[in-house]
Amino acid sequence: MHPKPVGLIVLLVMLCSCIVTTVQINSASTQTVDASASDSSDDWPMYLHDAAHTGTSDNVAPIAHDLLWTFDTHKEPNSQSLVGSSPAIVNGVVYIGSDDGELFALNAYTGDLIWNRTLGYLSTSSPAVVDGVVYVSVWEGTNYALNASNGEVIWSNNRRYSGSSPAVVDNVFYISESGNVTAMNATNGEYIWRYYIGTNGGNTPIVADGSVFISDSGYVFAINASTGELRWSRTFRISNTYNSPAYANGVLYFVCSDELSYALNATDGSTIWSTGTGYSADHSPTVADDKVIVPTSGSGVSVLETTTGERLWKYPVSPGMGSSCAVAGGRVYVAGNDGSIAALDINSGAKLWSYALSNTGTSSSPAVANGILYIRGVNGVVYAFGKSNQASVSVSPVVGLVGTNHIISVSGSGFSSGASVTATANDSAITVNNAVADLVGHFSGTITFNPQTPCGLYNIAFSDGQGNVASTSYVIAPYPSHSWPMFMQNPQRTGTADNNTLIENKLLWKFDVDNTGSLNSVTSSAAIAGGIVYDASKNGYLYALDASTGRCFWRYNCGDGLLASPVVLDGVVYIGNINGVNAIDAYKGTLKWKTSEVDAFISTPAVSDGMLYVGSFADDSLCAFRVSDGGLVWRFVAGDYVNSSPVVAGDTVYVGSDDHYLYALNAATGTLKWKFLCSGSESYDGLSASPVVVNGTVYVTSYDGNVYALNAQTGERIWNHTTAHLSSTIASPSYSNGVIYQSADKKLFALNASTGDELWQFMSTLHIQSSPAVAAGVVYIGGNDGILSALNASSGVQIWQYNLGSSIIASASIADCVIYVGARNGSLYAIGAYQSTDSPVPPAIITPTLSPSPSPSPAPTQSSNDNQPTEAPTDTPTATPEPTEPYEEPATSAHPTRNTKPHSQQQDLTPLWVGGGIAGFVAVLGGLGLIRYNRRRAYKLELQKEG
Helix, strand or coil, X not given: CCCCCHHHHHHHHHHHCCCCCCCEECHHHCCCCCCCCCCCXXXXXXXXXXXXXXXXXXXXXXXXXXXXXXXXXXXXXXXXXXXXXXXXXXXXXXXXXXXXXXXXXXXXXXXXXXXXXXCCCCCECCCEEECCEEEEEECCCEEEEEECCCCCEEEEEECCCCCCCCXXXXXXXXXXXXXXXXXXXXXXXXXXXXXXXXXXCCCCCEEECCEEEEEECCEEEEEECCXXXXXXXXXXXXXXXXXXXXXXXXXXXXXXXXXXXXXXXXXXXXXXXXXXXXXXXXXXXXXXXXXXXXXXXXXXXXXXXXXXXXXXXXEECCCCEXXXXXXXXXXXXXXXXXXXXXXXXXXXXXXXXXXXXXXXXXCCCCEEECCEEEEEECCCEEEEEECCCCCEEEEECCEEECCCCEEEEEEEECCCCCCECEEEECCEEECCECCECCCCCCEEEEEEECCCCCCEEEEEEEECCCCCEEEEEEEEECCCCCCECCCCCCCCCCCECCCCCCCCCCEEEEEECCCCCCCXXXXXXXXXXXXXXEEEXXXXXXXEEECCCCCEEEEEECCCCCCCCCEEECXXXXXXXXXXXXXXXXXXXXXXXXXXXXXXXXXXXXXXXXXXXXXXXXXXXXXXXXXXXXCEEEEEECCCCCCCCCEEECCEEXXXXXXXXXXXXXXXXXXXXXXXXXXXXXXXXXXXXXXXXECCEEEEECCCCXXXXXXXXXXXXXXXXXXXXXXXXXXXXXXXXXXXEEEECCEEEEEECCCCCEEEXXXXXXXXXXXXXXXXXXXXXXXCCCEEEEEECCCCCEEEEEECCCCCCCCXXXXXXXXXXXXXXXXXXXXXCCCCCCCCCCCCCCCCCCCCCCCCCCCCCCCCCCCCCCXXXXXXXXXXXXXXXXXXXXXXXXXXXXXXXXXXXXXXXCCCCCCCHHHHHHCEEHHHCEECCCCCHHHHHHHHHHC
């Protein structure tokens, strides 16, 4: 229950002096229900389930989240709730109060009204239902015990105002009121004891192991439940806090206004641990599966380990939490102040489902009983979610690699009790293990496809032979051949695809990432392999999508945002963020390993010969890890941030740093071969762009707008070309057919790769932050104006353009005649017509056929050369012992004309970041493979004015 602000409380107290308490029985709607049966273990009998406020039970979680029914508790339509009575569910009846003093009893399965009672003029608390009696309090100052069958009053007594909900244990009714904790006989309402705690008295007490615990205004009290004597008390920061503690296994969990969550020894109140989680104004923690679920007022929900307080994961909710959480069946149900409710996996925090209840706010905490989720929105409407009458099934995983064993878990509901469920895949019978439906129509089993099963889409239908049929699908992905597995396509970062036809400018599909507030931009460059697109968002999630349809196979929560671009190789996706590099199974979406020695990786990794190379801006270093287990092999320390994405060619790793140098390192040992100073005449120069290595030449772009061509063996300069002075160039160059393509400011330049001479330039209306991609003689480039352009690679003439309607910071990725590119609006776009030859339609009958094991194409290599570098090596790496989850098509109307001009007509370009803004400047430019935390002060301020 959510108490009113203090100012409103004072007003209510004044009103109470003029109010005569009444109890009105609405006989017209009165029905009688059987409440004589004992409470079921699958019920949710009171606020946060039990008197200890664990917020969890052994209830079956909803197999599906169909909206079963709604019921409006308000007398006045479209009115807003100030205090939220949370539902209690017992014996097939939902009991819930309203803001105007009504208590409702509803059929839990249909939402039909059974009875309602007018108990007063102000809000009712969350009811507790025990042994056929409903206990509830009204804000204006009356406690009630009602017959659960018909709502008739058994007893009532007057008290002072309170927002507390009752707790009923061993025939004793506990409640807080006006600075007191009170115990009453639950049979007749007579007072047993009262203890004065001296606070506002609005919080709900919890009862466990013979003690009553209550927190209020920065204090925590433990009171003897039998005698009312104080056992102990603790003082924290004095401030108004309206959350109740939770109890489990002798430990009290509590959130204080100093933004810390505490675990206290319930025996003496001593602190076991404390962890920073953020402020929780009136939302209580819950405890389940050795985890503490902490809702916060401003940032979402954090899940902590019960023993140590270590944060296991965090799910952002904007603009904060709307209530406490509920847990059932391994799912955490979270309600946000944006009016939404979501189901999260308790182990990973992955979002499994969400629903918008209203425009803003939630008014009650969720409750789960008998496979149905109940919650009351701020609009006063009670919602019930669960499985509708139709059968349904789901499989996990939903995609696998051809040539491997596919053991697929199946979960179904809505089938006939005791029936054996059979299945077909593309109309051919397959075996379902453990496929007998239980008493409520659920079953959980497995199906298997052998390694010889051809790749493609398999429609799997399940039936119980009694008219209940449900279907789903499973994808067997081909071994990657035509692909774009990393930022700029390959380890040499050429940015050139193997497509041989012009891509059409039509939308194939659009995928919207999870909206966690403003941090949902897609600024990283997608990786594509085997018909699967992998891309990340600043919301912290990595997504795996069907390349042809945009269907989401899985999503993985990497934690905090600021993700680099992913790399996929040999069935593993590698991606870095500020907490480290994650190695994730490409088909299951599960974590294989995560680095621990070093963090702050915004550089896109390079993977080659069993090693992963990635730059860190935390300690100005390039790190090399083993891909087998994530162990650190070596670290090379530069003189400033290493945001550049490294390039591997032969036995050499090339990487730039903000210290103005391009480094060439031995890939095996990290020792310096040579380094080249790229300008450095300005204090804000640096190398955040990634180099390109082709035919023994390294091409790299400095932040001052110069493109350099260097001898890959010696580091000697071959040529340099100035695109635009102080251009804030952080985009990486691309190479194709003897031409270097480089974006700078509002232009795209084409340079002769041998001489550096300018061939042509293309003018955009706003700044271009993304790197160009090249395929079949066409250059594809996106800009801050939201326009994706296709240009003739020889002349720079625009062939077509497509308006995404949002700034494009990510670099485009190309595979199977489709361009995949993200935008700042939180969407990933697929432009073109999918023409893969890797995913043939499977035959109607699954016939095992032997086929040779597929093998990847060999990666291009370059001969190594250990000639004398331009500057003698002075730096050596630090040695490290070897450690053992409705499409809307964007407008395609004409955009303001872009100009293609010869170099002689080049305009004086003032750096513009409009559309990208300074946020785009500081954000993860994942498609660029870098982050630009610009410490180079004056220029950053100039850009900020434009953002």
